Amino acid sequence: MPAIGHKIWAVAEGYIPPETEKKSREMTSHETLCILNAGDEDAQIDITVYFADREPVGPYKVKCAARRTLHLRFNDFTDPRPVPVNTDFSSVIASNVPIVVQHTRLDSRQEALALLSTIAYPVT
Amino acid sequence: MPAIGHKIWAVAEGYIPPETEKKSREMTSHETLCILNAGDEDAQIDITVYFADREPVGPYKVKCAARRTLHLRFNDFTDPRPVPVNTDFSSVIASNVPIVVQHTRLDSRQEALALLSTIAYPVT
Amino acid sequence: MPAIGHKIWAVAEGYIPPETEKKSREMTSHETLCILNAGDEDAQIDITVYFADREPVGPYKVKCAARRTLHLRFNDFTDPRPVPVNTDFSSVIASNVPIVVQHTRLDSRQEALALLSTIAYPVT
Amino acid sequence: MPAIGHKIWAVAEGYIPPETEKKSREMTSHETLCILNAGDEDAQIDITVYFADREPVGPYKVKCAARRTLHLRFNDFTDPRPVPVNTDFSSVIASNVPIVVQHTRLDSRQEALALLSTIAYPVT
Numbered sequence: 270m271p272a273i274g275h276k277i278w279a280v281a282e283g284y285i286p287p288e289t290e291k292k293s294r295e296m297t298s299h300e301t302l303c304i305l306n307a308g309d310e311d312a313q314i315d316i317t318v319y320f321a322d323r324e325p326v327g328p329y330k331v332k333c334a335a336r337r338t339l340h341l342r343f344n345d346f347t348d349p350r351p352v353p354v355n356t357d358f359s360s361v362i363a364s365n366v367p368i369v370v371q372h373t374r375l376d377s378r379q380e381a382l383a384l385l386s387t388i389a390y391p392v393t
Numbered sequence: 394m395p396a397i398g399h400k401i402w403a404v405a406e407g408y409i410p411p412e413t414e415k416k417s418r419e420m421t422s423h424e425t426l427c428i429l430n431a432g433d434e435d436a437q438i439d440i441t442v443y444f445a446d447r448e449p450v451g452p453y454k455v456k457c458a459a460r461r462t463l464h465l466r467f468n469d470f471t472d473p474r475p476v477p478v479n480t481d482f483s484s485v486i487a488s489n490v491p492i493v494v495q496h497t498r499l500d501s502r503q504e505a506l507a508l509l510s511t512i513a514y515p516v517t
Numbered sequence: 518m519p520a521i522g523h524k525i526w527a528v529a530e531g532y533i534p535p536e537t538e539k540k541s542r543e544m545t546s547h548e549t550l551c552i553l554n555a556g557d558e559d560a561q562i563d564i565t566v567y568f569a570d571r572e573p574v575g576p577y578k579v580k581c582a583a584r585r586t587l588h589l590r591f592n593d594f595t596d597p598r599p600v601p602v603n604t605d606f607s608s609v610i611a612s613n614v615p616i617v618v619q620h621t622r623l624d625s626r627q628e629a630l631a632l633l634s635t636i637a638y639p640v641t
Numbered sequence: 642m643p644a645i646g647h648k649i650w651a652v653a654e655g656y657i658p659p660e661t662e663k664k665s666r667e668m669t670s671h672e673t674l675c676i677l678n679a680g681d682e683d684a685q686i687d688i689t690v691y692f693a694d695r696e697p698v699g700p701y702k703v704k705c706a707a708r709r710t711l712h713l714r715f716n717d718f719t720d721p722r723p724v725p726v727n728t729d730f731s732s733v734i735a736s737n738v739p740i741v742v743q744h745t746r747l748d749s750r751q752e753a754l755a756l757l758s759t760i761a762y763p764v765t
Contacts, residue, residue, distance in 0.1 A: 271401070273485060273516050274403065279645050279677055279679065279741045280677075281677040281710065281743035282712070282743040283675075295479065301406075304405060305403055305404075305443055305483035305485075307441075321710055324708060336443060336449050337446070338443045340445070340481040357675075359675065359741070363642070369514045371405035371514075373406050373509065374756065374758070376756060378668075379752065381629045381753030381754075382500065382502075382507050383754050383755050384498065384508060384509040385745065385756040385757055386406055386496075387511045387760050388514050389760070390646070392645050395640065397525070419603065427529040427530040427605075431607075460567060461568065461569060462531070462567045462607035463605075464569070464605040493607070495530040495638075497530050497633065505627055506631050508632060508633040510620075510622075511635045511759065512636055512637070518649075519764065519765050522762070522764070544750075551653040551654040551655075553651055553653040553691055555731075584696060585691060586655070586731035587693060588693070617652075617731070619652070619654040619759065619762075621654050621757065628753075629752070629755070630748065630750075631755050632746065632757040633757055634744075634759050635759045636653075636761070
């Protein structure tokens, strides 16, 4: 089995819908990076978030263990600071080992939820 | 016509929504791998499923005949064991001949269904 | 400006939802290939449709003029024969000049419509 | 960190749903190009829009500053002229420096919104 993935990925779309009512965690609007580390070494991952009108924020540091997946919500980011809702952003994901990244949003602002997903852009 | 596709693909996103009511097969929430084998040789395919907090499970073995498509639901996997619902996962799809893989979800937890789809990540 | 696109593309996902009521053309469920021919020569395009349990059908022949887009619904295919609804399929799109292909579905079986889209897989 | 992205991108799908009622800006149907310029030089971007039955229109000129994202709605384009609603189109995005482009639609014609997104096609 070859190494699976790239070390740097980019996602140009990013947006956390503002939430109006309290919902279960599954049904709360969320913006997600789905990360696969199919290799045998833990991945140390730095995520930088870009905005329309201010300097980038980060790195947000996460670990995806060897042979594991990590579905990471921007909603949950706290350090160095939370990602604001109702704000356009992009992200760059940099890992020390090859990973695969997919971007998914669940929007449940209205009673009928909506979904989007795309493979991220593999940089190098 | 050249060979169409790659032999190894990865899908970082994976999630089977928990179902609350009985529905028709078409309208039941499902997580799908759409596979195209446009070549003249049957494809023997091994699928490995990765989780957030336990070792990968697989290979799930499927065949996609020559010049055929196979729309495969993770919901239907049984051997070596069913894929749990309401659980984050990723998958790696390895074939002996070139194939094309696309990932689609239909989420019908609510009355209004939602859809997502993306080309998978071609590894090699 | 370089030539834009590939000559052969594949889309592993394909499904035309069965329609229950009469709707406007925009709101009728449809499975679409969006084709861009940004070049200065008309594109002659052959589309082959693959199924789960029978030989492929085609080629369906279409033209996308120079510097034009063509949003093509599988629902509208008639020659050599219509694409059946409620049936899994895949497609291969072969052009004599470079084009770009994106796959979109609008599902309006329920009152709340659902959408999916992905870049197709560039073969060569 | 390497340069992130490509200088030319294409999006074969494009469609602005016709709007029937007045809504907030967030909830109005829109067709969006999400652009990331992760580099240290401002991006000067020319967008050309292709149609089914007439010559392309453009370039629409936009700037995405260094280390910024720009989520750009076709709905907002005015110069050289607005993009018509309820009309199929495609687009080519050409920048003087590497950028990343993702295509997203929010369709809110019906009470329940629908979303689609895909990475654009990197040309060169």
